[in-house]
Amino acid sequence: GAVVSQHPSRVICKSGTSVKIECRSLDFQATTMFWYRQFPKQSLMLMATSNEGSKATYEQGVEKDKFLINHASLTLSTLTVTSAHPEDSSFYICSAGKAGGRFNEQFFGPGTRLTVL
Amino acid sequence: TQLLEQSPQFLSIQEGENLTVYCNSSSVFSSLQWYRQEPGEGPVLLVTVVTGGEVKKLKRLTFQFGDARKDSSLHITAAQTGDTGLYLCAGASTGRRALTFGSGTRLQVQP
Numbered sequence: 001g002a003v004v005s006q007h008p009s010r011v012i013c014k015s016g017t018s019v020k021i022e023c024r025s026l027d028f029q030a031t032t033m034f035w036y037r038q039f040p041k042q043s044l045m046l047m048a049t050s051n052e053g054s055k056a057t058y059e060q061g062v063e064k065d066k067f068l069i070n071h072a073s074l075t076l077s078t079l080t081v082t083s084a085h086p087e088d089s090s091f092y093i094c095s096a097g098k099a100g101g102r103f104n105e106q107f108f109g110p111g112t113r114l115t116v117l
Numbered sequence: 118t119q120l121l122e123q124s125p126q127f128l129s130i131q132e133g134e135n136l137t138v139y140c141n142s143s144s145v146f147s148s149l150q151w152y153r154q155e156p157g158e159g160p161v162l163l164v165t166v167v168t169g170g171e172v173k174k175l176k177r178l179t180f181q182f183g184d185a186r187k188d189s190s191l192h193i194t195a196a197q198t199g200d201t202g203l204y205l206c207a208g209a210s211t212g213r214r215a216l217t218f219g220s221g222t223r224l225q226v227q228p
Contacts, residue, residue: 003158025169032214041207043162043221049214093159097214103167104209104216108159 001027004096006109013084014117021079021112030096033077034106035069035098038091050077074099084116119218120144121208129225130196138191138204138222146208148190149182150216154203196226 002028013019023033031052036044048058048069056069068080081088091113095106121142130136148167152160164173166182168191173180179192189206203223207216
């Protein structure tokens with residue numbers, strides 16, 4: 001199998017607070033994890049590529065100081081949205097690629113719905 | 118910048134009808150994947166195609182990779198309400214770990 005979990009599934013927070021989202025690969029090791037943002041009825045927008053033990057690579061236009069990514073182990077990556085504002089409200093999804101996997105296949109978590117009041 | 122355009126963007130059909138979704142690019146991909154996403158959930162990998170001209174079947178779903186590995190299609194036969202969802206194609210490129218995702222096709226199958 002290739003199961004990826006995310007926690008929490010839903011979070012509501014006040015403007016100005018920070019929120020941490022965890023992404024775990026449950027039955028495989030993931031040297032690389034990816035964080036996406038998805039707006040209603042739209043495709044996925046890649047935010048950053050997270051590599052175990054090194055700094056994340058952010059896509060153009062994504063503020064690295066606002067969206068802090070840590071990939072401390074082969075099964076866990078975290079995304080922290082710092083000083084969240086209502087415009088950060090979105091569906092955040094992580095995915096993981098298997099270590100030694102073929103064809104860059106990615107396995108997705110169930111997503112986290114963030115609502116900033 | 119690599120782009121993957123999907124068409125149509127939205128499709129509403131009756132149960133039992135057939136449909137085809139297209140995924141096109143000007144870039145060559147080393148492999149191409151199709152995912153289905155239901156509302157409020159993460160995408161689920163359906164298939165990976167690797168070889169130009171390759172055809173793969175998954176029950177009522179038929180996936181084809183173009184000969185030049187720049188395009189792909191997904192054909193669904195006798196659609197069911199359970200096929201409703203967002204279909205995403207994603208291309209992999211040599212030397213890049215991240216996938217390039219298509220713009221998505223939202224399919225609604227009416228009973």
